[in-house]
Amino acid sequence: xxxxxxxxxxxxxxxxxxxxxxxxxxxxxxxxxxxxxxxxxxxxxxxxxxxxxxxxxxxxxxxxxxxxxxxxxxxxxxxxxxxxxxxxxxxxxxxxxxxxxxxxxxxxxxxxxxxxxxxxxxxxxxxxxxxxxxxxxxxxxxxxxxxxxxxxxxxxxxxxxxxxxxxxxxxxxxxxxxxxxxxxxxxxxxxxxxxxxxxxxxxxxxxxxxxxxxxxxxxxxxxxxxxxxxxxxxxxxxxxxxxxxxxxxxxxxxxxxxxxxxxxxxxxxxxxxxxxxxxxxxxxxxxxxxxxxxxxxxxxxxxxxxxxxxxxxxxxxxxxxxxxxxxxxxxxxxxxxxxxxxxxxxxxxxxxxxxxxxxxxxxxxxxxxxxxxxxxxxxxxxxxxxxxxxxxxxxxxxxxxxxxxxxxxxxxxxxxxxxxxxxxxxxxxxxxxxxxxxxxxxxxxxxxxxxxxxxxxxxxxxxxxxxxxxxxxxxxxx
RNA sequence: GCCCUCAUAGUCUAACGGUUAGGACGCUGGCCUCUCACGCCGGUAUUAGGGGUUCGAAUCCCCUUGGGGGUACCA
Numbered sequence: 001x002x003x004x005x006x007x008x009x010x011x012x013x014x015x016x017x018x019x020x021x022x023x024x025x026x027x028x029x030x031x032x033x034x035x036x037x038x039x040x041x042x043x044x045x046x047x048x049x050x051x052x053x054x055x056x057x058x059x060x061x062x063x064x065x066x067x068x069x070x071x072x073x074x075x076x077x078x079x080x081x082x083x084x085x086x087x088x089x090x091x092x093x094x095x096x097x098x099x100x101x102x103x104x105x106x107x108x109x110x111x112x113x114x115x116x117x118x119x120x121x122x123x124x125x126x127x128x129x130x131x132x133x134x135x136x137x138x139x140x141x142x143x144x145x146x147x148x149x150x151x152x153x154x155x156x157x158x159x160x161x162x163x164x165x166x167x168x169x170x171x172x173x174x175x176x177x178x179x180x181x182x183x184x185x186x187x188x189x190x191x192x193x194x195x196x197x198x199x200x201x202x203x204x205x206x207x208x209x210x211x212x213x214x215x216x217x218x219x220x221x222x223x224x225x226x227x228x229x230x231x232x233x234x235x236x237x238x239x240x241x242x243x244x245x246x247x248x249x250x251x252x253x254x255x256x257x258x259x260x261x262x263x264x265x266x267x268x269x270x271x272x273x274x275x276x277x278x279x280x281x282x283x284x285x286x287x288x289x290x291x292x293x294x295x296x297x298x299x300x301x302x303x304x305x306x307x308x309x310x311x312x313x314x315x316x317x318x319x320x321x322x323x324x325x326x327x328x329x330x331x332x333x334x335x336x337x338x339x340x341x342x343x344x345x346x347x348x349x350x351x352x353x354x355x356x357x358x359x360x361x362x363x364x365x366x367x368x369x370x371x372x373x374x375x376x377x378x379x380x381x382x383x384x385x386x387x388x389x390x391x392x393x394x395x396x397x398x399x400x401x402x403x404x405x406x407x408x409x410x411x412x413x414x415x416x417x418x419x420x421x422x423x424x425x426x427x428x429x430x431x432x433x434x435x436x437x438x439x440x441x442x443x444x445x446x447x448x449x450x451x452x453x454x455x456x457x458x459x460x461x462x463x464x465x466x467x468x469x470x471x472x473x474x475x476x477x478x
Numbered sequence: 479g480c481c482c483u484c485a486u487a488g489u490c491u492a493a494c495g496g497u498u499a500g501g502a503c504g505c506u507g508g509c510c511u512c513u514c515a516c517g518c519c520g521g522u523a524u525u526a527g528g529g530g531u532u533c534g535a536a537u538c539c540c541c542u543u544g545g546g547g548g549u550a551c552c553a
Contacts, residue, residue: 010553045552110551120479122549130530148551175481175549190553214482214548237484237546244545273489275502279491283501305546309489312503322516336545357516361525389512437512449514 003035004204007061007068008194008448011053014255015060017308018209018239018247021242021273025236026207027066028296035204039071039083040197044187060256063266065289070201078201078318078339083193093226094149094181100226102179104130105137106150122363125150125178143464149182151191151222152277159217164234164303166207171217175275191215199233201331207234207339234298239276240307247308254308263362264381268317276306286319318360329356333365340366341373350460354452372460377472389435395478399431399439404470413463443473 007023009015030037039061043049057242070076080086106129117123121423130152137477141147153176160170181192188196212219213235223230239245239254247253259269267288269283274292275285279300281340287295321329330352337348351369359365384396406421441454444466458466 008553012553023549042553104527107503115549119485120481169482171481173544177549180551185551187551189551194553210483211547211553217482235483242548246546265538276490281492285502299494303485306491307489309503312490318516349520358514400485432512434512439512443521445513447513453510453512453514 001032001204002202003030004038005030005035005207006038006040006198006201006203007043008040008197008208009057010045010048011050012045012048012059013050013053013249014252015056015257016247016249016252017254017256017269017273017276018251020060020256020269021239021276022207022209022236023066024064024274024292025234025278025296025301026205028071028292029205029234029298029331031209032296036069036076038076038078038201038203040069040201041072041259042083042190042193043084044189046084046187047074056257057105063260064270065255065266069285073236083197084187086184086197087188087192089200089348090182090193090196091186093325094188094192094400097181097222097225097400098149100225102222103149105132105141105149106131106178106180107145107147108138111222112437127152127178128193138314144227146184148180148184149314150178151180151181151218152219153221154160159221161216161220161233163213163216164298165234166213166235166303168208169213169217171214173221176218181222182476192222195219199223199226200230205229205234206231207236210237212237234301236301237303237305238278240305242307248304254310259313260361263331263359264313264317265320266402269313272313272316272338273321276308277302283413285316294439298352311373314360316399322361323355324356326353326356332362336362336365337369341370346372346460346462350456354456368451371445371450375446375469377469377476381477383442383446384439384449386435389432389438391435391438393477395431395435396439396443397474398429399436400470400474402429403440404467404474407463407467407470410463415459418458419455444469 007026009019009023027037029035039057041054041057043054054072058071061068068074070078070081071240072079073080074079094103098105106125108125112128113123113125116126129150132468154173157173158170159173159176160168163169178188179191180324182188194206197203203463216233216235219231223327234385241247241253249255252258256269260266270289274287277304278296280295281297281300298318324332330349333352333355334348337343337351355365355368359368364435381393384391384393402425403422406418406425410421412419422436426433437454441450442458444454444461445457452460461469
């Protein structure tokens with residue numbers, strides 16, 4: 001039998017890292033086994049539907065490199081792939097399930113349901129409508145009375161299954177309730193839709209979050225009533241924001257698009273989340289999507305929740321940035337330069353070579369280059385003092401004088417040539433190279449820390465700017 | 479409350495009865511070096527607690543504690 005997995009999000013908002021990871025694992029498992037991966041939209045709760053959410057799901061999967069074999073946009077033979085468009089299918093199967101004895105009509109009012117609440121605030125449906133006479137049911141149905149269809153859970157017995165991650169899960173039927181399968185608006189609940197769809201779409205392995213771990217026996221009872229073979233299950237532990245809170249869609253925690261906007265690379269995000277809850281078994285940390293498909297295994301899945309750690313993802317992202325070709329980095333960095341204070345000033349390309357080993361996310365670029373636009377000649381003179389290189393303002397004055405003369409007399413503004421001239425001059429004057437360059441760099445940047453050395457800074461600034469800055473410094477040191 | 483479930487450093491994880499408990503992030507010391515960064519070398523820190531079983535337990539069993547999930551006309 002062909003392996004078929006699915007990602008079945010409900011379009012209710014952001015795609016956070018947890019949702020993406022579920023999709024990723026379902027995709028990896030399918031592809032590792034030469035199977036199909038499908039996308040199904042679970043929009044049976046119209047109240048929670050969020051405009052644009054479906055689009056976001058497509059965009060996110062695409063950015064992550066996850067391509068569904070079947071989806072609403074690219075249907076196979078199991079369509080429609082949007083649950084709200086499958087209403088008639090659910091109704092048909094719900095009524096069939098009633099005939100099979102696995103479900104029954106319920107006409108109970110909200111008030112009656114509420115009256116079932118006990119002193120502890122717990123409520124469990126009492127199967128009242130299960131015992132309604134056939135004729136009464138037919139009459140009320142014919143009269144157009146609103147109804148729901150409930151699952152008829154056996155009053156005794158144990159339902160269990162073998163989860164591929166957690167092992168045997170057993171639940172006593174008496175702890176289960178006759179849940180609503182088909183709502184009064186004719187829409188199915190998740191409890192029913194997931195069963196019908198997974199069966200009809202020939203899903204072989206259901207991969208989803210642990211929130212369904214203990215309700216799966218209940219779903220298997222439905223498969224049983226229909227006489228269907230249930231799929232295999234892999235439940236995934238949650239990704240946490242901290243020790244006690246799950247990542248939340250509602251608050252936009254750790255959402256994919258935000259990370260992209262902050263300058264994370266999709267490959268790095270995918271790599272990071274793949275390792276959040278799955279281990280290859282060895283110490284390898286960097287994986288391309290293709291390698292993940294190759295290596296993915298159920299044995300590597302963990303059973304406890306994992307806290308999302310942006311620090312580590314940032315580090316991984318840095319690794320990816322450093323491996324980018326120069327051209328690719330320039331391309332990716334450009335929008336961030338355009339957003340910075342030096343937008344359209346200086347030569348971006350001269351800067352990208354300096355920045356590539358110095359940023360872990362592209363979003364750090366604007367802050368790293370801002371100083372160029374913020375030069376003020378009256379910066380703190382103490383910057384000229386550097387213990388290790390034994391420099392101070394007095395030495396700086398000498399160095400600036402020499403530098404100015406060299407720069408004024410140079411023909412081409414070639415930093416390699418200048419570098420030699422500066423070195424020779426420093427040596428002749430018995431000034432240590434480190435000291436010389438420290439003073440020079442401070443003079444032209446006004447910054448203690450710069451993303452690059454003195455000559456690299458000079459190269460970016462250009463001859464005229466260097467001259468003007470050096471002159472301003474010479475005059476204040478005079 | 480009841481049911482399901484989880485538990486190795488601050489974080490992600492390896493070990494599937496026998497290792498000085500391994501790797502990574504973080505933090506930190508050093509090297510490199512014109513500052514910063516990259517890179518390289520080193521260090522720090524872990525089996526939640528208590529009982530068993532066993533020659534031997536992070537690993538198996540029980541209890542406790544703590545965490546997560548479910549208990550909806552949400553998914």
